[in-house]
Amino acid sequence: MRKVMASRDPSHHSLSETIHSLLGLKSHLTSTWVQSVCDIITNLPPHCPQPQGQPTDLTTTNLETDTSSDAASKIRDELAILTAHMNEFNKRRRQVLNEFLNLKGNIRVLCRIRPIAIGENFGRFRPVVALDSSNVLLRLTDSKNKSYSFDNVFRPGSSQDEVFSEVEPVIKSALDGYNACIFAYGQTGTGKTFTMEGTPEFPGVVPRAIEALFRQAVDSNHVFLFSFSMLEIYMGNLRDLLIPQPTKAMDPLPPCLSIQSDPNGGIEIENLVAIQVSDFNQALKLYKLGCRFRSTASTNCNSTSSRSHCLIRISITCSGAPERRRETNKVWFVDLGGSERLLKTKAWGRRLEEGKAINLSLSSLGDVISALQNRKSHVPYRNSKLTQVLKDSLGQDSKTLMLVHISPNEEDLCETVCSLNFATRVRSVHLGKTDSTVEREKEVAMIDLQQKIKLIEAERQEARTSIKKLTEELDKLTGTSPSFSEQLDAYHLYKYNERPQPNLEISRNKTRNIAAAPLSQIPRFMRPTVCSRRKSGLEHLTSEETVRVPAKRRRPMDHHANSVNFPLKGTSESNSECSISRNSCLVALKVKSSADCETEYSQDLSESDTKEVVLPGQEASPKPYVDKWLLLNNNANVTRSHFHRNKWIPAIPTPEKKHICNGQKETDNLQDKKVHNYKFATKQIINHNKLEKHACVEGSQRSVQEVVINKTPTNLKDYDSISSRCNYIKDKLDGMPMEKHICNTIYPSDIWCSSSHLNQDDNGIHTSSTTQALLGETECSDSSLSGDSNWCQISTANSAYSVLDSRKESSISVLRIELKSCCQQLCTAICEEDCGKEDSDTLFKRSAEGIRPGLGKMRCQRALFMENATPKEPTKPQQLIKSQEDDMNSGICHHLKQKIQILWISTLLGLGLRNLGLEQEFFLGLML
Numbered sequence: 001m002r003k004v005m006a007s008r009d010p011s012h013h014s015l016s017e018t019i020h021s022l023l024g025l026k027s028h029l030t031s032t033w034v035q036s037v038c039d040i041i042t043n044l045p046p047h048c049p050q051p052q053g054q055p056t057d058l059t060t061t062n063l064e065t066d067t068s069s070d071a072a073s074k075i076r077d078e079l080a081i082l083t084a085h086m087n088e089f090n091k092r093r094r095q096v097l098n099e100f101l102n103l104k105g106n107i108r109v110l111c112r113i114r115p116i117a118i119g120e121n122f123g124r125f126r127p128v129v130a131l132d133s134s135n136v137l138l139r140l141t142d143s144k145n146k147s148y149s150f151d152n153v154f155r156p157g158s159s160q161d162e163v164f165s166e167v168e169p170v171i172k173s174a175l176d177g178y179n180a181c182i183f184a185y186g187q188t189g190t191g192k193t194f195t196m197e198g199t200p201e202f203p204g205v206v207p208r209a210i211e212a213l214f215r216q217a218v219d220s221n222h223v224f225l226f227s228f229s230m231l232e233i234y235m236g237n238l239r240d241l242l243i244p245q246p247t248k249a250m251d252p253l254p255p256c257l258s259i260q261s262d263p264n265g266g267i268e269i270e271n272l273v274a275i276q277v278s279d280f281n282q283a284l285k286l287y288k289l290g291c292r293f294r295s296t297a298s299t300n301c302n303s304t305s306s307r308s309h310c311l312i313r314i315s316i317t318c319s320g321a322p323e324r325r326r327e328t329n330k331v332w333f334v335d336l337g338g339s340e341r342l343l344k345t346k347a348w349g350r351r352l353e354e355g356k357a358i359n360l361s362l363s364s365l366g367d368v369i370s371a372l373q374n375r376k377s378h379v380p381y382r383n384s385k386l387t388q389v390l391k392d393s394l395g396q397d398s399k400t401l402m403l404v405h406i407s408p409n410e411e412d413l414c415e416t417v418c419s420l421n422f423a424t425r426v427r428s429v430h431l432g433k434t435d436s437t438v439e440r441e442k443e444v445a446m447i448d449l450q451q452k453i454k455l456i457e458a459e460r461q462e463a464r465t466s467i468k469k470l471t472e473e474l475d476k477l478t479g480t481s482p483s484f485s486e487q488l489d490a491y492h493l494y495k496y497n498e499r500p501q502p503n504l505e506i507s508r509n510k511t512r513n514i515a516a517a518p519l520s521q522i523p524r525f526m527r528p529t530v531c532s533r534r535k536s537g538l539e540h541l542t543s544e545e546t547v548r549v550p551a552k553r554r555r556p557m558d559h560h561a562n563s564v565n566f567p568l569k570g571t572s573e574s575n576s577e578c579s580i581s582r583n584s585c586l587v588a589l590k591v592k593s594s595a596d597c598e599t600e601y602s603q604d605l606s607e608s609d610t611k612e613v614v615l616p617g618q619e620a621s622p623k624p625y626v627d628k629w630l631l632l633n634n635n636a637n638v639t640r641s642h643f644h645r646n647k648w649i650p651a652i653p654t655p656e657k658k659h660i661c662n663g664q665k666e667t668d669n670l671q672d673k674k675v676h677n678y679k680f681a682t683k684q685i686i687n688h689n690k691l692e693k694h695a696c697v698e699g700s701q702r703s704v705q706e707v708v709i710n711k712t713p714t715n716l717k718d719y720d721s722i723s724s725r726c727n728y729i730k731d732k733l734d735g736m737p738m739e740k741h742i743c744n745t746i747y748p749s750d751i752w753c754s755s756s757h758l759n760q761d762d763n764g765i766h767t768s769s770t771t772q773a774l775l776g777e778t779e780c781s782d783s784s785l786s787g788d789s790n791w792c793q794i795s796t797a798n799s800a801y802s803v804l805d806s807r808k809e810s811s812i813s814v815l816r817i818e819l820k821s822c823c824q825q826l827c828t829a830i831c832e833e834d835c836g837k838e839d840s841d842t843l844f845k846r847s848a849e850g851i852r853p854g855l856g857k858m859r860c861q862r863a864l865f866m867e868n869a870t871p872k873e874p875t876k877p878q879q880l881i882k883s884q885e886d887d888m889n890s891g892i893c894h895h896l897k898q899k900i901q902i903l904w905i906s907t908l909l910g911l912g913l914r915n916l917g918l919e920q921e922f923f924l925g926l927m928l
């Protein structure tokens with residue numbers, strides 16, 4: 001025996017030798033010795049034969065093993081029979097259930113009436129009454145009623161449990177391999193989300209259905225694999241709700257979702273995250289996560305209105321189950337966006353667009369169902385993303401359940417009628433027009449089928465209990481085989497661990513990895529086209545590479561600039577009809593000033609938003625943004641010397657621009673491309689702005705104009721010329737289109753002219769005196785130039801004055817003055833060429849009165865006169881008068897020149913403006 005054992009297992013041979021040697025040492029026969037021997041024996045593996053010296057035990061064990069193996073084989077046989085029975089029961093149950101659902105209709109329609117909310121007035125009379133479990137009565141008027149029939153009607157007091165009991169057969173059908181689709185349809189605020197999602201206290205259809213799926217899968221004798229996906233259709237675009245949406249401009253874009261179909265009509269959504277879930281809790285966590293990313297917003301009808309269609313997909317895979325309809329099938333839960341009468345909701349802007357998109361897709365859904373109803377050869381699935389996605393779950397071979405929600409409120413009667421008509425249209429797909437006898441027969445058949453289902457269920461349960469018992473017996477006998485449920489769990493766990501772990505916190509990178517997995521698995525014919533790859537930025541990348549390569553960054557937003565409408569009233573950009581494309585601007589600027597930008601978690605991807613203007617670094621409100629846009633345009637031009645109409649226009653000192661843009665950062669490093677874009681936009685601004693709009697702009701904005709003129713005006717003619725040029729600019733601005741004319745850059749928002757004078761004090765320090773004048777709605781008029789001044793400012797009337805700054809850079813001195821407008825308009829009399837002293841005084845007074853801070857907007861325009869080394873020849877008088885208009889302008893210029901000189905000197909002398917009574921000749925003499 002020893003030899004036999006040794007030959008069987010060398011390790012046991014050595015063990016027996018060890019024991020024998022220990023036995024030989026009788027002196028060592030202590031309690032410790034005995035204990036160690038016992039330990040050795042105890043630690044022997046079960047299949048290990050007993051040590052040598054115990055032949056009797058071994059024989060007994062062998063006998064026992066033989067007996068138990070016989071019992072085990074018997075049990076296995078029984079189990080095989082029972083499993084076959086179970087399969088048969090499953091098959092029968094599937095058939096009966098299918099028959100039952102066919103009788104009920106592949107598209108079943110249930111109606112749920114929302115309860116009256118606290119404080120809600122439902123009207124003069126109750127317009128909606130649930131007659132019985134399948135009829136709704138609608139009181140249209142006091143004398144006119146209309147009734148509607150449905151598969152089931154839930155009264156306002158119906159519980160979530162009751163609703164789910166009607167949904168459950170569809171869930172069972174889904175486990176049998178049928179595609180299924182459960183919709184919640186209805187007017188906004190009627191409780192669709194409540195039914196589908198529910199609340200923590202009253203869970204809705206989706207959590208209950210997921211729980212039922214897992215429970216029934218465990219009860220089944222097959223192994224199921226579930227994967228969970230969630231998306232929304234927001235304004236015609238598919239958004240994965242399991243991927244956090246980008247919140248910052250530079251956040252990576254989520255992969256583009258597109259719908260693929262195979263030749264058999266199967267639909268797959270490319271790049272949609274599908275996470276393998278092994279139990280209900282995991283699925284629930286994902287569901288809650290997805291719900292957080294939904295687009296919701298407050299509307300007139302619902303403070304938490306869903307602004308999209310929310311779709312939850314559960315894919316079920318079960319291999320080795322021939323009785324199932326297909327190996328992989330899916331269940332869709334769809335919380336449709338609420339149909340709304342836009343007139344009633346008074347939606348506008350983004351809400352309006354969302355409402356329109358929802359209504360359109362609902363209408364497409366109705367068309368599809370109608371085509372199915374009429375068995376048309378062409379079903380217009382392609383009319384909306386919603387019907388495209390659900391294509392393979394809406395046909396003949398799938399189970400559809402529509403929960404129509406209606407409001408009990410009399411005010412909502414119109415919408416209720418629409419919803420009920422829609423539901424009736426949907427319902428008649430399979431039921432058709434049948435007489436009452438057929439209806440009754442059908443009901444009897446259905447009751448019969450229901451009883452059959454119950455019977456089969458009972459038999460199944462019995463068989464299942466037997467299987468469980470036998471499996472446990474077998475476990476005891478063999479001692480190794482896990483129970484059936486353990487096997488199932490282990491299988492799930494194994495499968496689950498094989499795949500990427502669902503990170504329930506959903507870190508962005510991880511979800512992307514998960515998302516990539518299904519992409520690599522989709523068949524070749526479902527792979528994205530070149531076009532869609534380009535669209536999603538995945539061109540030339542395999543799916544694996546897609547995972548590794550960092551996702552495409554959001555394009556720099558300035559590249560989006562396509563169209564610009566100039567904002568009208570600067571103080572209310574969001575209300576301006578002519579403002580920068582509303583949606584895009586709001587999205588880009590993250591301005592939350594209007595209802596338009598309050599859709600939570602929504603990301604603007606719609607085609608309607610392609611016209612967007614997004615500028616670099618635009619975190620501010622639209623107004624500075626527009627200013628910046630203008631400034632950038634200006635910078636692009638003025639920082640380069642160039643020829644304009646055969647005249648060399650030198651570069652303008654860049655630092656000056658810091659002052660130009662009030663509160664804005666300097667952006668000198670603009671790319672030509674951007675500048676080009678902005679130019680393009682300028683053109684559009686010009687085209688869009690009309691005279692009256694310009695007037696509004698003038699009143700609301702502040703900017704600085706620079707006018708570069710290539711000669712120094714030294715006499716009246718030059719002043720006239722400048723004046724007329726300014727007038728020309730002004731005219732062009734008013735009249736649009738605006739055109740560059742001498743001025744280097746024109747800002748439509750402002751025109752102002754100023755004058756500066758550079759003086760050098762005893763210490764050689766340059767100082768400047770400043771005068772400020774407001775350019776009103778009329779002309780700019782006057783200018784003055786000191787002998788050593790490099791810059792000339794053109795001043796305008798009806799003004800208040802203040803010095804902004806002055807400096808000398810290279811050979812150019814810069815002085816900026818600014819005008820504050822006064823409330824009063826400049827007396828038109830000053831436009832007269834021969835305006836006299838009296839007018840001057842009037843002007844003066846008005847100007848002085850104008851120094852009331854905060855009375856008007858500041859505006860300035862600077863005329864920069866380039867220093868001309870060679871003084872110009874005095875101009876002949878006849879050249880001065882080209883037209884009557886020029887004459888008038890020259891008069892105004894001359895007049896204002898004098899005023900500005902007076903002001904300047906007054907300032908120098910420290911005299912108050914009001915106390916001036918000197919003749920202007922005095923000041924002229926002083927000046928010259």
Ligand SMILES: Nc1ncnc2c1ncn2[C@@H]1O[C@H](COP(=O)(O)OP(=O)(O)OP(=O)(O)O)[C@@H](O)[C@H]1O
Pocket residue numbers: 113114115156186187188189190191192193194195302304305306307336337338339405
């Ligand atoms: N059967 C119900 N029992 C209790 N409260 C309900 C019921 N139906 C709806 N409500 C309540 O009515 C309000 C609106 O419901 P819900 O948001 O579900 O409407 P909706 O149809 O999804 O609206 P929308 O289409 O705008 O998203 C919620 O506060 C919800 O709790």
